[in-house]
Amino acid sequence: MSGWKVTREIAKRDLLDLWRAKMLLVFFILMPLLFMTMFGFIYPPTVQVNPYSGQIPSQYPNLNLAIIQQDNGQIARNVEAQFIQIAESQGIFSVSEVTDYSTARNGIVKGQLLGIVVIPQGFSAAIQADTQATIQVTVDQTNPSVAAAVQSEVAEIFGAIEGQMSTQYLQNLDPGINPTFALQPMAITSIPLIAGVPTSFEYLAPSFMALTVITGALNGVSTAISREKEQGTMDGLLVAPIPRQSVILGKVAAQTVRGLIQGFLILGLSMLLFGVVIYGSPITMLLVMVLGVASFIGVGIIMTSLAPEQETAQMMTTLLQFPMMFLSGILFPIAQLPVAVQYIGKAFPLYYAADALRKVVILNASVSIIMPDLLVLLAYSVVTMAIAVPIFNRAMAR
Amino acid sequence: MTLQRTELAPLSEYAIETHGLTKKFGNFTAVDHIDLAVQKGEIYGFLGPNGAGKSTTIRMLCTILKPSSGTAKVAGFNIDTQANEVRKRIGLVSEKLIMYTRLTAEQNLMFFGKLYGIDNAELKLKVAELLDMMKLTPFKDRSVGGFSSGMRQRMNLIRALIHDPEIIFLDEPTTALDPQSTKFVRDIVLDLKKGGHTIILTTHIMEEADELSDKISIIDHGKIMATGTVAGLKDEYGTQSMLEVFLTVTGRELRDSASDRVSMKAVGRM
Numbered sequence: 001m002s003g004w005k006v007t008r009e010i011a012k013r014d015l016l017d018l019w020r021a022k023m024l025l026v027f028f029i030l031m032p033l034l035f036m037t038m039f040g041f042i043y044p045p046t047v048q049v050n051p052y053s054g055q056i057p058s059q060y061p062n063l064n065l066a067i068i069q070q071d072n073g074q075i076a077r078n079v080e081a082q083f084i085q086i087a088e089s090q091g092i093f094s095v096s097e098v099t100d101y102s103t104a105r106n107g108i109v110k111g112q113l114l115g116i117v118v119i120p121q122g123f124s125a126a127i128q129a130d131t132q133a134t135i136q137v138t139v140d141q142t143n144p145s146v147a148a149a150v151q152s153e154v155a156e157i158f159g160a161i162e163g164q165m166s167t168q169y170l171q172n173l174d175p176g177i178n179p180t181f182a183l184q185p186m187a188i189t190s191i192p193l194i195a196g197v198p199t200s201f202e203y204l205a206p207s208f209m210a211l212t213v214i215t216g217a218l219n220g221v222s223t224a225i226s227r228e229k230e231q232g233t234m235d236g237l238l239v240a241p242i243p244r245q246s247v248i249l250g251k252v253a254a255q256t257v258r259g260l261i262q263g264f265l266i267l268g269l270s271m272l273l274f275g276v277v278i279y280g281s282p283i284t285m286l287l288v289m290v291l292g293v294a295s296f297i298g299v300g301i302i303m304t305s306l307a308p309e310q311e312t313a314q315m316m317t318t319l320l321q322f323p324m325m326f327l328s329g330i331l332f333p334i335a336q337l338p339v340a341v342q343y344i345g346k347a348f349p350l351y352y353a354a355d356a357l358r359k360v361v362i363l364n365a366s367v368s369i370i371m372p373d374l375l376v377l378l379a380y381s382v383v384t385m386a387i388a389v390p391i392f393n394r395a396m397a398r
Numbered sequence: 399m400t401l402q403r404t405e406l407a408p409l410s411e412y413a414i415e416t417h418g419l420t421k422k423f424g425n426f427t428a429v430d431h432i433d434l435a436v437q438k439g440e441i442y443g444f445l446g447p448n449g450a451g452k453s454t455t456i457r458m459l460c461t462i463l464k465p466s467s468g469t470a471k472v473a474g475f476n477i478d479t480q481a482n483e484v485r486k487r488i489g490l491v492s493e494k495l496i497m498y499t500r501l502t503a504e505q506n507l508m509f510f511g512k513l514y515g516i517d518n519a520e521l522k523l524k525v526a527e528l529l530d531m532m533k534l535t536p537f538k539d540r541s542v543g544g545f546s547s548g549m550r551q552r553m554n555l556i557r558a559l560i561h562d563p564e565i566i567f568l569d570e571p572t573t574a575l576d577p578q579s580t581k582f583v584r585d586i587v588l589d590l591k592k593g594g595h596t597i598i599l600t601t602h603i604m605e606e607a608d609e610l611s612d613k614i615s616i617i618d619h620g621k622i623m624a625t626g627t628v629a630g631l632k633d634e635y636g637t638q639s640m641l642e643v644f645l646t647v648t649g650r651e652l653r654d655s656a657s658d659r660v661s662m663k664a665v666g667r668m
């Protein structure tokens with residue numbers, strides 16, 4: 001029997017095995033859905049509004065904020081009233097007026113408040129004297145991402161109030177002046193790369209496609225031989241007149257098919273449940289995923305050749321999978337990482353597979369645009385296979 | 399029953415011949431320069447205590463393990479250089495179930511049959527015939543995982559016979575079987591012999607070796623300690639019991655677990 005026929009038979013058998021394990025099949029479908037839902041919602045939604053509409057972007061609506069009026073001058077009271085009006089009408093903050101700072105501070109400590117705005121004494125006098133007045137802001141530093149949002153949203157609201165004050169000031173100086181031009185001589189508008197408001201799912205869907213396909217194949221291949229040995233079925237394969245490489249090739253083929261099904265399942269679920277719009281060609285996606293799998297097959301074969309039992313093989317793949325998941329730009333862009341760590345992230349082929357897939361899925365990149373990524377994946381495939389084949393042959397001939 | 403072999407390999411007068419066959423795992427010598435000559439059509443008992451080197455020898459002869467030194471011919475073909483020719487002509491039954499437990503009996507047998515390049519239509523007939531012979535036809539669509547020990551061993555026998563091999567290695571085939579299944583398997587072994595098959599049988603059950611074997615070799619510490627016909631060995635050691643022969647040759651003391659462990663690790667490797 002030819003090697004290819006044997007490979008096909010072994011792949012078919014492995015897929016039949018999955019088909020007959022109904023429980024496993026359910027998890028096989030649930031896992032990608034669970035992953036996408038879990039990770040898609042842990043990130044704050046990206047909010048985009050027209051900067052000239054007067055609407056302030058708010059990631060977290062109606063956060064509890066205290067305002068302390070220490071000045072009580074007419075101007076300070078007007079500013080406070082405007083702040084509360086903008087914050088509450090746009091659903092940015094739910095503002096409570098507090099009389100002293102220590103009560104408000106306790107509110108943060110107790111978790112009832114996320115920020116404090118203080119209009120200090122002398123605020124009105126400073127404005128009246130044409131000098132810069134100060135606003136004091138305190139945020140809950142135990143949650144950096146919410147703290148940053150509070151800080152920037154408070155600044156945005158005061159920015160809007162300042163705009164009105166500056167316009168008034170300029171018109172008092174010279175009624176013929178164009179305050180819009182005086183305050184903002186340049187306007188910034190954005191041309192969107194893709195239609196609609198981007199969500200984390202657009203980043204995560206291609207990332208998880210790459211991750212699922214690759215880790216699925218890596219796990220499957222690395223435990224393939226040890227599982228057969230533990231089941232006792234390896235002897236049945238080894239006493240048959242078949243090329244031994246066909247055994248591993250059959251396993252690789254089955255795992256690749258499994259991975260691709262899961263990959264496209266993620267894509268389908270992302271479109272159906274999370275509104276991700278696909279612009280790229282499925283053929284190019286398939287090419288990236290197959291090359292992504294190929295770049296890890298060598299590593300999987302080395303692991304399966306070295307691991308004496310399934311548990312060890314699983315530990316080995318976990319050891320590779322975890323750093324890869326966090327450092328290769330799957331969950332967040334690697335630009336967020338320190339430069340030295342970015343180099344480690346870029347050492348994993350997963351980075352290139354996810355990068356290429358993202359460009360194809362969301363930006364409809366052509367093969368020539370993602371060619372650098374594809375070449376890196378191909379290089380990884382060739383080099384790791386060149387190392388893996390002699391190790392596998394030696395393990396099989398022991 | 400249809401266990402008559404359709405052809406016999408004419409290449410050698412022996413089904414199995416080994417010369418100085420040796421297997422080392424690091425510093426541990428599992429099989430130490432053994433010479434065997436198994437004639438075609440005989441049942442050859444290959445006995446020894448745990449860790450003696452039986453399974454390692456069988457695994458070398460089945461081309462699963464590569465010998466460290468020495469040569470062996472199985473069905474006239476060199477196990478090292480003509481492994482695939484050997485594989486076409488042998489069948490292996492061990493105490494372990496060599497089946498995928500999630501698949502049905504028929505799916506398993508069709509899969510293993512295809513590995514031998516048997517044509518689909520012919521394979522279907524062969525599977526049906528062997529399932530019938532082993533009284534497993536009513537269970538052909540059930541997962542093998544739910545089978546009893548006796549059914550599992552009959553499945554192992556079908557898998558080993560599906561390509562009509564000349565030589566069948568039975569590595570402790572009746573371990574953990576109930577008396578009915580043991581009797582069934584032993585009857586099959588005798589039928590196989592009648593059909594012209596050569597059988598290498600390892601067993602810890604001396605009564606089984608006595609009943610079935612034409613010739614016996616006793617191996618210990620990787621070396622052949624005694625070889626002869628059942629009657630010849632009994633005469634030589636002045637007893638009517640195979641168990642007495644075995645204990646006289648291999649000693650009565652319990653085997654330490656350490657050597658067992660080394661050996662188990664060794665035989666567990668590919």
